[in-house]
Amino acid sequence: MMSFELNENQEMIAQMIRDFGAKEITPYRNEWDEKQFFPLELFKKLGELGLMGVLVPTEYGGSGFGYLEYVTAIVELSKLDPGVGLSMAAHNSLCTGHIMMFGSEEQKQKYLPKLATCEMLGAWGLTEPNTGSDAGNMRTVAIKDGDHYVINGAKNFITHGVSGDVAVVIARTGEVGDSHGMTAFVIEKGTAGFRGGRKEDKLGMRCSETAEMIFEDCRVHESQVLGEVGEGFIQSMKILDGGRISIAALSLGIAEGALDASLAYSKERQQFNQPINRFQGIAFKLADMATETEAARLLTFKAADLKNRGVKVTLASAKAKYYASEVAVRNANEAVQIFGGYGFTKDYPVEKYYRDAKLCTIGEGTSEIQKLVISREVLK
Amino acid sequence: MKILVCITHVPDTTSKIQFTDNNTKFDKTGVQFIIGPYDDYALARAVELRDQTGGELTVLNVGEAETEPTLRKALAIGADKAIRVNAFPKDAYFVALQIAHYAKEGAYDLILMGRESIDFNGGMVHGMVGELLGMPSISPVMKLDIEGQSAKMAREIEGGKEYIEVDLPFIAGCQEPIAEWKIPNMRGIMSARTKPLDVVETISDETFSQVNAFQLPPAKGAVQLIDKDNVEELVRLLKNEAKIL
Numbered sequence: 001m002m003s004f005e006l007n008e009n010q011e012m013i014a015q016m017i018r019d020f021g022a023k024e025i026t027p028y029r030n031e032w033d034e035k036q037f038f039p040l041e042l043f044k045k046l047g048e049l050g051l052m053g054v055l056v057p058t059e060y061g062g063s064g065f066g067y068l069e070y071v072t073a074i075v076e077l078s079k080l081d082p083g084v085g086l087s088m089a090a091h092n093s094l095c096t097g098h099i100m101m102f103g104s105e106e107q108k109q110k111y112l113p114k115l116a117t118c119e120m121l122g123a124w125g126l127t128e129p130n131t132g133s134d135a136g137n138m139r140t141v142a143i144k145d146g147d148h149y150v151i152n153g154a155k156n157f158i159t160h161g162v163s164g165d166v167a168v169v170i171a172r173t174g175e176v177g178d179s180h181g182m183t184a185f186v187i188e189k190g191t192a193g194f195r196g197g198r199k200e201d202k203l204g205m206r207c208s209e210t211a212e213m214i215f216e217d218c219r220v221h222e223s224q225v226l227g228e229v230g231e232g233f234i235q236s237m238k239i240l241d242g243g244r245i246s247i248a249a250l251s252l253g254i255a256e257g258a259l260d261a262s263l264a265y266s267k268e269r270q271q272f273n274q275p276i277n278r279f280q281g282i283a284f285k286l287a288d289m290a291t292e293t294e295a296a297r298l299l300t301f302k303a304a305d306l307k308n309r310g311v312k313v314t315l316a317s318a319k320a321k322y323y324a325s326e327v328a329v330r331n332a333n334e335a336v337q338i339f340g341g342y343g344f345t346k347d348y349p350v351e352k353y354y355r356d357a358k359l360c361t362i363g364e365g366t367s368e369i370q371k372l373v374i375s376r377e378v379l380k
Numbered sequence: 381m382k383i384l385v386c387i388t389h390v391p392d393t394t395s396k397i398q399f400t401d402n403n404t405k406f407d408k409t410g411v412q413f414i415i416g417p418y419d420d421y422a423l424a425r426a427v428e429l430r431d432q433t434g435g436e437l438t439v440l441n442v443g444e445a446e447t448e449p450t451l452r453k454a455l456a457i458g459a460d461k462a463i464r465v466n467a468f469p470k471d472a473y474f475v476a477l478q479i480a481h482y483a484k485e486g487a488y489d490l491i492l493m494g495r496e497s498i499d500f501n502g503g504m505v506h507g508m509v510g511e512l513l514g515m516p517s518i519s520p521v522m523k524l525d526i527e528g529q530s531a532k533m534a535r536e537i538e539g540g541k542e543y544i545e546v547d548l549p550f551i552a553g554c555q556e557p558i559a560e561w562k563i564p565n566m567r568g569i570m571s572a573r574t575k576p577l578d579v580v581e582t583i584s585d586e587t588f589s590q591v592n593a594f595q596l597p598p599a600k601g602a603v604q605l606i607d608k609d610n611v612e613e614l615v616r617l618l619k620n621e622a623k624i625l
Binding site: 011012015016020048058063065069 | 452453
């Protein structure tokens with residue numbers, strides 16, 4: 001029988017994050033947001049809890065859980081602070097996920113134990129200033145020189161672009177326009193010619209670091225190539241298939257957080273001598289929010305379940321990411337409306353959800369790209 | 381050192397309390413259950429002591445199958461094994477009888493539990509277990525250190541603290557700040573699935589008491605705010621409406 005309830009492990013993980021977050025996240029989130037401070041120490045603590053290597057097998061020092069537990073962890077973290085959820089998800093599914101899926105045994109032994117505990121923070125570089133959705137047209141090049149590659153170019157909008165200790169970077173090793181002309185490299189901080197660039201000043205997700213990565217004659221040994229030369233772009237598309245489940249989970253956390261806050265406020269806030277949820281104008285908003293949140297949850301956990309079973313998730317993860325991210329934006333918008341004037345202030349969390357949610361319809365494939373992916377799949 | 385921690389499976393502190401069956405049974409609908417907060421302190425200190433001195437830490441609960449997630453949480457926090465005595469905990473004596481039996485069988489050096497549960501708040505079980513086993517039982521213990529075969533403790537008393545030294549084995553009812561609550565990590569949650577959780581039967585069904593009915597306290601009335609300068613009105617309301625003057 002199919003179960004729609006959280007299993008016991010998921011319940012325990014959710015409770016663990018709520019208990020941890022009440023002490024380590026909630027008291028500080030407004031300050032991090034205001035100062036756009038990236039709380040590296042927090043991520044070290046998440047590493048101690050095993051949340052920075054949720055999917056990494058135990059033999060590599062990870063927690064060894066599957067996608068259901070992973071999604072639960074992101075949802076709960078994102079309810080507390082979506083920026084924390086975003087950084088945790090990017091570390092787990094992009095950098096760590098890429099090494100886990102395509103790295104050699106030696107590369108896995110070298111990096112996964114340190115990534116799983118957050119002794120090393122991970123970054124992942126695909127996007128460039130002029131190539132977002134059109135990532136295959138990237139300009140960062142890696143030219144073979146003996147047993148090294150020399151990398152030149154820049155990546156932007158990279159989560160942990162400055163603070164990351166290790167980055168998976170996709171660079172062109174073949175012709176422009178050839179989807180088999182790009183290669184993934186794993187590059188450590190401190191490698192000559194590799195540095196973090198400008199940190200973005202963002203609308204939301206402000207505690208999650210987003211920055212440029214710059215490569216100037218950066219020499220990388222061929223042992224740092226992940227998988228086959230020329231397969232970096234194809235690998236990235238597979239990583240993003242899984243990554244989209246993370247962003248769906250992040251979106252679901254925001255949608256649930258905005259709904260929970262709205263339900264609580266609508267019971268407390270009195271106007272015309274009654275709680276505002278007695279007015280249909282508010283009650284119907286709550287009904288829509290609850291229904292759409294549930295639908296987003298089902299799509300997200302369906303994608304997670306398929307991923308666990310090793311089934312191709314391109315369609316399921318695109319649907320989940322597209323729908324959940326749009327619901328996150330709608331719920332956050334309605335939450336601000338339900339809170340009225342207070343929703344427009346920083347005294348309540350919905351103003352932050354409103355700003356944070358918008359990233360979800362953009363990052364790791366915009367809603368428009370998701371619709372392209374979905375339409376191509378359903379038209380096959 | 382062999383440590384036994386007895387834990388309760390109680391409603392979350394924010395639960396809405398309601399009763400069913402003509403006010404004779406607690407209504408569990410929609411209620412989330414947790415490890416009793418005082419038991420959680422006992423467990424946290426026990427994990428620290430086990431890590432310092434080595435040995436084995438067992439958690440025990442007297443409860444039906446629904447309490448197993450609570451026991452597995454204790455395993456995730458750091459206990460090595462769990463025992464569930466398969467019975468509804470009818471009253472304090474009934475629970476103490478079961479604990480005393482299995483504690484004696486396991487020959488534990490240290491038996492810890494919360495100073496009281498937070499559902500019925502009897503605070504009697506640790507004392508009864510001490511009596512049944514013929515061991516010292518001390519509560520509420522807010523500090524506990526083990527040195528060889530004896531323990532040094534601080535106990536909260538009216539208006540101050542009492543410092544006690546006692547030889548092992550003994551029983552302690554614990555409270556804050558004996559240790560900080562521990563949050564399980566992912567590895568703990570994963571390993572909890574493979575640690576032993578034994579289900580054992582009751583040793584006796586004897587009880588001292590039975591609950592006939594529960595009654596909720598009256599609902600809180602509305603708050604009336606009075607201007608700070610209007611003392612006369614305050615006195616009038618306290619006299620005529622609250623009728624406490």
